[in-house]
Amino acid sequence: MYRILIVDDEKDERNVIRFLLNKYRFQLDIIEANNGKEALIQLEKQPINILFTDIKMPFIDGIELATKARELYPTIQTIFFSGHDDFNFIKKALSLRAVDYILKPVKPDEFQQTLCSVIQNIKTQEKERAQIEANTELLKTHILNRLINKTPLEKLKNEYPSINFAYLNEYSQMILMQFDEPFFDRLPKEKDTLFFYQQIEEAIPNFSCDFIDLNPFQIILLLKKNRDNSLHTKQIATRIQKKIHLEYRINCFISISNEISAPYEMPRLYEEMEKYIEDHFFYSDTYAYSKEATSIESKNYPETDDDLLQAIQNAIKFADTVSFRQNMNSLFEKYRSNLEISHVYVRFLFSKLLQLLCHDLPLYDKRTINKTMEAIYSCHHFSDIEEILISVQNEITKRLEEEKKSPKHVIQIVKQYIHEHYQEDLSLNLLSEQVYLSPGYLSEIFIQETGCGINKYIKNLRMEIAKDLLHSTNMKVNDICHNVGYQNLSYFVRSFREHFGASPEKYRQMERKMKENS
Template structure:
């Protein structure tokens, strides 16, 4: 809907122009002024798309008005009405970018033709501006995706040069990693994101990483702090999107901070959801709180240690045993017998996995553990067992972990077209928890498992676009996507260009 301003010192003339607009079903957003000075006052208050003005008026004529509008409001389309068929008027009008010069009395057919052409020109300009904005938004998403995945700010600035203003990245103060199950982010659209910003009254940049993960980039601090805002965001997603989700809030992002470092921090925070089973929001300062009192369910942690032993993952075993010790070391609410019982079970688990088992030696060590006069002795007894395991693990060379990782890679190569494939399904294939699989995959490959899966699918899509004539919808399906729109969005974020344009460039 465009706004029209009719300027003429004769009321009957203004009514006549209004009537002609009405014949074109244009009845709203029509303003009036009786001379050039009044018209300028209207321009200061309203956004005017089309100016319809007479030439001869008191105080300020139409030619001077055009001069002022041309300088101050260059995007305005203008039409001149005049009873003078003089070249000097027409020449001045043309110099000020007038769209049409119509002689009085106004011919209705000529008027409708001119206004129709103006409306078509305005609509075309809007479409071009929208495409330009969309292209810039696609470029921003692509650059953010690259920076989150290892590219530096300086490299991106050099890549874009003058094409894109990178100041929006310098303004970021935090990022929030969101994680939902069931590939929910395939369904999220721009309307949902805009509504979330409006409802939460917090502007952010949205970046989708994969069907399970997205990032929100914030440029301002919320009232009440990030912990309260994180809970508010969690409730919003649960109530408005009907989804259970987890959130990890990064530490402060300074202008010198690389986005991939902030993202790595949120990934590490997100791994804590395995231990904090009732928590959905994770923040950096919770790490400090956990050093005072670790709230980890002992049975879950024991199962994790058992899995570390089975996978021969010495690094994780040490980490989880330290957390286990931290849970009990300074707690007076547990009896000595209970603590010694828990640690002796771990010691037995370790001995069960030694190549040379000596039941009598195990009995002696458990007996020494029970006779320990302090917690340090109890912990030391188990640490000695871990040291024996270390010899076995190092001799094995981590074969078990590499075998599981290669098994996952092979499964992805053979089944990447399965739209239901995600970290949860891959974890079931090798009998691990999703978090543990993600952890050992990253330790062995240096790459996040979800990112590896997306990269593999994107590369297969690129190869199909280059080497086949398959329709984009078919390629989308063959690469494990059920939503063509989401597939195109993911391709743009990954390669910085749409699938169709990528194919066209190669032809």
């Protein structure tokens, strides 16, 4: 409800205005003041939308009051009413951008028309402000997306001089969420990503953050400095992960950044978060990662011995030397200083590991394996057992390196498959199956060879194809959405705006306008 302040030193005049407001059923919160000084107190106490004031009054006249009112509320709508048809007064009123100048006695029809016009002005201003704010928020998200993807901060400031970049200093930490499948593209068609964030806010009261949709598999939550600090970031991440699993039955792996001391650090922190989250394929029972958490949780050994042995076996099968070394090191570290485990069990476990490693090594016949097992059972220190197994590990690694395909050739196959199947569901697991590599290893060599992750590569390709279709065809946006592999139109439109800084329809209009002008 809008608020009107009626100012006149004659009560009868104020009563007439109140009567007319009620007669024409204007839904307004009515406040009165009998002079300019009292009116100024009311203005300072609460926001006023409409100032309806006489000109000649004691203490502070209407012109001075209107001047002070506009200083307090630049968009306030001012209406003067006076018994003096004086050109100088009218001229001053116009200089203050008054809506109207009504002469006493007030004519009801003129009053009704003026108030209707004023209320319409207020509504129009509110709509324009909302549109400006929406466009500004969109640009801010677009800037964040580009900053995360290593666009220099100074370049962004030069490109968007109208944006106040101080908002980048509002963030304290980032949370990276990664899914095994394109989660946001699977939301019901009547929902969008904002619906999902509302669910997160319901799960975590007083939680304040912004978000960036990086691609269908990843989003970043940007935690604000003024948020409720009663919960540790790790607790927040755990709650989010449980909420997603409970509502959607999908695994979400979450990585937590260090504190953000300056905006330019965001790209580096994002890379670190991606590195933390890469460990999820061999830390099978862990879902939330951070630099602090990684160092602490590694001592809790969430993975069982069977998990690690299976991971080592899979690494050999897929010729994934990175995963092979990581899981071997994890097993060594687990027992290197573990004084609570029986020496008999340790010897049994690493004898079992030896059999697994030697299964495909032609140099290790049954006699050699038995001799090596005897050596393990004869060791007095774990370091001696580790030395024997590392020797075997090195031989395995050498063989895997020889058998592995050329990374460039593998990446070329993956790229070709993406270009031929971009309209379909594409996941890291699906792509890794095409080249017989583990998902973790494929992800690593893809970044090494191309400089970007697979999910980002897929999104960039789809966005470029969508842009070309908007430029060269008359296809509907909904059809283009499905043509480039998106199922959820709302998510596609949001992704396009964040990528190019304009919605698909707006982009098409700009392209056509540029074509007409050329």
